Structures are given as structure tokens and as C-alpha cells.
Amino acid sequence: MDTNLVEMCRAGLKWFTMLLDAPSARIVLFGVRIQGHIFVEVLLGFVIVFLLSQKSYKPPQRPLTEQEIDELCDEWVPEPLIPPITQDMRHEPPVLESAAGPHTTVDGKDVVNFASANYLGLIGHQKLLESCTSALEKYGVGSCGPRGFYGTIDVHIDCETRISKFLGTPDTILYSYGLSTMFSTIPCFCKRGDIIVADEGVHWGIQNGLQLSRSTIIYFKHNDMDSLRSTLEKIMTKNKRSKNLRRYIVAEAVYQNSGQIAPLDEIVKLKEKYRFRVILDESNSLGVLGRSGRGLAEHHGVPIEKIDVVTAAMGHALATEGGFCTGNARIIDYQRLSSSGYVFSASLPPYLASAAITAIDVIDQNPELLVKMKQNIALLWKGLKDIKGMSLASDPESPIVFLKLEKSSGSTKDDLLLLEKMADRALKEDSLLVVSSKKSFLDKCRLPVGIKLFVSAGHSDSDLIKASESLKRLASELLL
């Protein structure tokens, strides 16, 4: 039985093969005889090509009809433009009725002012007022144009030259607003793909500049050099391509949020080892640190050429408005065309520029102002040493004396309300104006909050003693 079946199959196969071979029995192509199976393979080839050329199945597209779009537009309800106003948002700041010097007038009462960053007491200085008056009479108030279009007045160029001479750098560029200095300078040099290592306690202007630059940003622990070293190490070893990218370290000389002073000599050592560039914000250290007030570089004995970009806002020791950036000629020249806060904005009013020149002249000629300010800081520290519930968290040499809360209540909002109450009571009961930390929801800094006092060379000893007594009393009443 089996053999019959097998025989039949074999016969059928032979017959089939003969049938296939018949048409091509005599064709020889490329020296190879064409067998019948070639036809089967060619047929299969056609089937494969047909299948591949079929489009894959897509669900049918059904765009929205006009009526559906209109319905969606009618149904959509936007959020209100602002969330509802709560009571704590209605807090009003004190309104001054005289110049914001060491003593000022609020509500008709004389008040000791520790809330102005008037470190050398230049507010109300006679020479500044004289130079401003003559500038106002000559140039009017505004400059009516950006720097590129007839907004460059000769006092601007004089101011830039004076600042360069004072700090010992090749060139300077002047900005019309202190806050815009950093957020215009950083996007100029840092683009997408570059690496920036920044301190986590930098102020909002720098944070905004970092965000606008779209570079990779890595934060290191506030003023902690070990954290900085390990971060730099990780970046340089992890990424082989780092060698061709631009790399920056961003720090402030005296941190506005905590009063700490950056250890510039260590930063410079690290920068030279790992080949980073340093961008330093010297707003609160200009006119304050160093033997002659030339800033952090003089304070640490570091030559200023080692810092690549120095920016500063002039609304602190120099008692005027605006800001500047200083560095080597290539960097400054590049900013004159590519820095958006410089090119697309009106220039600084000329009387403020002449105030800056006069302020620098005064600092140069009166080094005793710095000595007095340093003595005042030491006296205030002595008075606040044993305050209860708060601790001194700033550097002993920094003009911003920062008292942070020792025990936080857990929520930043409650802490801020408590500090605001303390500052209000200091003003009402003791005629003392101090600063309680304020935070916008855009600010990403997470450092502890507290009370800040800006020490000035114009404060007398009695002012400082009064401040420490008042704060000690309020701290013991409100915080325990």
C-alpha cells in the first residue's frame, strides 16, 4: 500500500517536473540551465513585491468640522487671569517722605533705615547732587533713544572709561537697569548646548538669564567649594565632548539672598584646573570689599584678569541706578551688538551716569568711608551675637547682615508672614526699618529666609545699638 502511494507520488512529481522543464528545456542563461523551479521563484518574487507595495492600514482621518470647532470654542472656559487675592497680598510697603539715607522719614516720624543698600552713605552726598544738577540742566532727564541711535551721550562713554580705570579692566559696557545686566549678559555668551555651573543661591536676575540662555545648568550647593569641585569633576570626566563646549561658573561676590562671600581664590584655582570661565556678579561688593573698594578680586588678592566677565548693578554702594559689565575688549565689543538689554532698550539717563562717575571719584578720594563701614558691621555683629531664635548666617565681613530663623515652621509662607510681622512691628514700635525676605513664585532659590540689614557707613553707633536691642526684643517676643 505504502509503496504504491510513494510510487504514485514519485510519478506525479516526475511528470510535474517534466511539465515545468518542458518550456525551458533548451534555455541556458549565463551558463546555467534554467530549471522549472525558477518560474515558481519568479512568481513568488512578484507576490512579495505586490505585498510590499501595499500601503499599511491607517485609520481614516476625520478632521474636525467647522461646527465642531465652533462648539469647542464656545465650551472652552479659561482660567481667570490672576488667582483670587488673599489678605496677605494686600500688604503695603512703607512710604518714605525723604531721601533713603541712614535716617529717613516715614509717616512723619524719623526712622533709622537699614533697608537701603547705601553701603558708603553716598545718598545725599553734596558732590553727587551737584554733578546731577548740572547734568540735568544740560541734558534733561532721559536720553530718548537706544545706544545705537543717538542715545550715546558723552557722559556714558566717560562713565565707562572711569569704571574701567577704577577696576583696572580694558573695557566696560553700561546697562540702563541693574536687574537687566545679568539677564542680558548671560544669554549673549551661553547658548544651547553649553554647560553652566551655578550656585543655587543666585538671585532672580541671574536665574532668568540662565533660563533664557537654554544651556545645561547644574547647580552646586550654596558657597560649598567641595560640592563645586565634585560637580566640575563629574562634568569633565563624564562627557568627552565637554572639551569643545563653552563652560562657565556663575557666582555672586556677596550673595543677595544670604550675605555669604564667595571664596574667589578657590574658585579661580578650580577654574584653571578644569578650564572653565567665571562670570561674577559684584553688585554688593563694589565699593565695599578690598582695601580701596575695588571688589572681591582685591579682597582675595586675585588679579582681575583672571575673572572673565564681571557684572555689577550700580544701585548699591554707588548710590545711582543702572549696571555695567566689564572684561576684556573682545567680550565687551561683542555685547554691544548682541546683548538684547543693551541694543533694544533706551540708554541710562545721563544724570545717573554722571552720578556714577562722581561716586567713584568720592570712593577713590575717601578710603575712610570703607573703614567706617567695616567698623559698623563689626559693631552690629557684636550686638546681635546672642539674639534668640535667630542666628547670624552671613559672612562677618559682608555688608548684608542676614539673620536666619533657627527653627522654621515647616512652610515658607508662614515663615515669611512671621518675618513680615516682625519687620512691621520694628517699624511701628522702634522706628527701625529692616528687610524681611520676600519671595516671588518665579524665584527658584530655596535658601532659608530671614531678616536682612544693610549696614551703611553713615550709621552712627547709637543707630546700630538701637537696631540690635530692638531686634533682640522682638525676636524673644515673637519667636519663642
Add this chain to the structure above:
Amino acid sequence: MITIPYLTAVSTYFSYGLLFAFGQLRDYSRRIFDWWSTNNLHGYAPICLAHEDFYIRRLYHRIQDCFGRPISSAPDAWVDVVERFSNDNNKTLKRTTKSTRCLNLGSYNYLGFGSYDEYCTPLVIDSLKKFSPSTCSSRVDAGTTSVHAELEECVAKYVGKPAAIVTGMGYATNSAIIPVLIGKGGLIISDSLNHTSIVNGARGSGATIRVFQHNTPAHLERVLKEQIAEGQPRTHRPWKKIMVVVEGIYSMEGEICQLPEIVSICKKYKAYVYLDEAHSIGAIGKTGRGVCELLGVDTADVDIMMGTFTKSFGSCGGYIAGSKDLIQYLKYHCPAHLYATSISTPSAQQIISAIKVILGEDGSNRGAQKLARIRENSNFFRAELQKMGFEVLGDNDSPVMPIMLYNPAKIPAFSRECLRENVAVVVVGFPATPLLLARARICISASHSREDLIKALQVISKAGDLTGIKYFPAAPKKQEEVKDTIKLD
């Protein structure tokens, strides 16, 4: 709309191509030359990549003397322009002590407050002596003086809104306010020709940005419908809020925005309107209240009104006006209010005095005279320029008039020719304008007298003949179009 003649477009492309080729050639030879000299970067990446400042080094530096001209007097109708010279082919320019008295057609001095004013300046000097130039403190700490409080009330009343907040710089106002109002999950629809400060503020906010065609309400409506129907990208959740950002007068075109149509569209689709009146506040409208007054739009329909004081009030700073709750919220959260030094007190006093003069509250009618004069001057100047055959952009009543140049060689030619005849003009090219559309921009002021304008017209006509920018036939006598000659000097 700008329609560029075909021949001009071809010649402009050719000019840029030639300049680009020369620039690349010089870069290449510089690179070979530098091969021999040592590289002193020591392992640092170069701070400016070669292609980033190619435009600055090879194109801009050649004509650098047309920009950034220093002046040594107040930016009034007549100004002293300091002469500069260069020893190294315009790479660096050095000041001399000489200056020439020129007619100023470039400064933003719309109402003539840019120099000593008999009412404002004594008040400013008084406030300077009382409050000193700066408060060295932010508004929430010790930076609010009685002058600041008065200023905010004054501005709110002038603009026609319940409350206002003032910051020290117009640019920073946009960059610091837009992120507070709208964040991730929101949509910003902005005009395609908006100012850089708005673009930066929008980018910093984290919201999605869409652009609609310049001053075309129909396209805005289409974009709004599409976006509301689609929702957020990828997740298709509905948008949290939508904000439409427009400007009153566009500074490079001189056009006035079509506010009534835009406001009605935004009301229909429940979007918020943000109006930037940097150039229009104080300059247009019967009492100088800006584009809302000119076009008859109720200020309650515009949610957020922003403006600057640099142009018409001769001072510095910016403001935002809105409902009382909005301003309270901004005062609590806006970073420019919390962290930046407050606006200088004498500048604030200047703004208050200028507003008083404009409204006639100082006892004279100088304000009304100034407003009438700027309108007359702008319309007269624009009509005369168009009669001569220049291509002038902008609407009637707008004090900003750009004159089209197109060709890159005409930019320095026009500027230097006018300076030789003691008229100071502003020329703008790439990147402030699109590549092909370089222009000269004239800003008329209320302190220009009729004789000044006639002299300016003569000089501009002569310079226009020499450079061949009278693209339209002049009326009444016909003028043959002068052949383009490409000057590369």
C-alpha cells in the same frame, strides 16, 4: 505692505552675496595667517564661535560709523553730534573734541520733553535735592517714596485704568511681567513683528507661543479657533489661558495696530489682550492717551496695558495698568518689583510733571499745543516725502516714518550724506529688520519747527537723489529712476 521692486530685490541679494563672499575670503586668509601665530586659549573653548560674529566683523564693522554716534548735548530738535575718526578702517572709532550741530531726526522725543523744560526741570531738580538720585532699595523694602505713590496714581488716571505699577526699565517690564501672568499650559499669540522684549518675556514664561501675521485680525481669528480646538500640544488638554500680545505703534513699520477688530475677536474667544504702547502713549490721540483714544476702544476691554516713559515723556521706565486686583497681584509677585532697585525719584517726578503739562494741569496750554504740533508735523512730513517719490511706510498720524532703502550699500551712503549736510538720521538694517528690507527711520518731534522740517526735506531729497531711493514716481513731475550703483567703500 512692502512690495519690493524685482530689480531691487535681485541687486540687494547680489550685494549681500558679494559682501558675504568677501567676508568669507578674508576669514579664510585670516585663518591661514593665524596658523603661524600661537593659539593662546590653552584648552578653553573659544568664547565667540567664528560664525556667530561673522556678521559683526565683516559687514557691520565696515559701516560702524553710522551707528552709535555719540552726542554731547540734550537730545532736542537740534543736537551736537560728536565727530569720530578711525585709524584702522572703522574697527575702532575714537572721539574727538569737536562736534557739529545737526538736526535731530533720530531720537524718540515725540513731545519735546527731552531737554530742559521750563516747568518740569525745576521740579525735577527740587526732587533730586530732596530724595537724591536713587533709593538703593527695591520697592517693597524702602524704595517707595511719596513720589512713587503719586506717580502710580497719576499714570493710572492718565491711561484710564483703575491702578498702575511702575518699574525702572521698559524692557524689563515685559520680561518680568509676562512670566507672572502666564506659565506652562498657557498660550501666547503674538504679532509676528513684536519687539524683542515681548519675545524674551514670552520665552521666559514657559508658555507655548504662536505667531499671527502682522496686523491681520482675520489670521488671528483663524489661529485662535485652531488652537482652542486642538488644545495643548501632544496631550490635547484645553489651554489654561490664552493671551494675545500686540503693540500700539510698531517701531520699525510705523503702523498703528487694528485694535478694535482684535479686541472684538479676543472678546468672542475669551482671550486676554496685552497691549504694549511703548511708542503710542503720549504721541497719538487727541489728549495723547494712545491708540485706545485714537481708535475709540474702551480701556476696560483691554486687560493689560503696558507702556514706557522713554519716548514721549523724556524720562525712563515702564508701567503696567490694569484692574486693582491685577496690580495688587503683580506687586506681590513681580520680580522687578521685589528685587530690582526702584525707579530713580527725579525721573519719576519728570513723568508726573510731563503728564501734568500734557493734560494742561500746569496752567498753560503747552500740552495741547505740543500734541497738535506733532500731529501736524507728522502728517506734513509724510505727505511731502510721498510726493517726492520715496517709499514711506506707516499710517497717518504716526510720528514714526521708515523710508525704504533695501540695498546694503545705500545704508551708509544715505546716512553719511545726510550727516554731511548736518541732518542726523537713523538707518537700520539686518538683524533689526529682515535681510532685504533695510530702511532709514525718521522720528518727528513736537519741538521741530516748520523751517526745520523744510530743511530736512531738502537734505533728504538731495541724498535720496544721490542714492537712488525714490522708488515711486514723484508727483507732479515725473522722475526717471536712477540706476543702481553698488558702492563698496
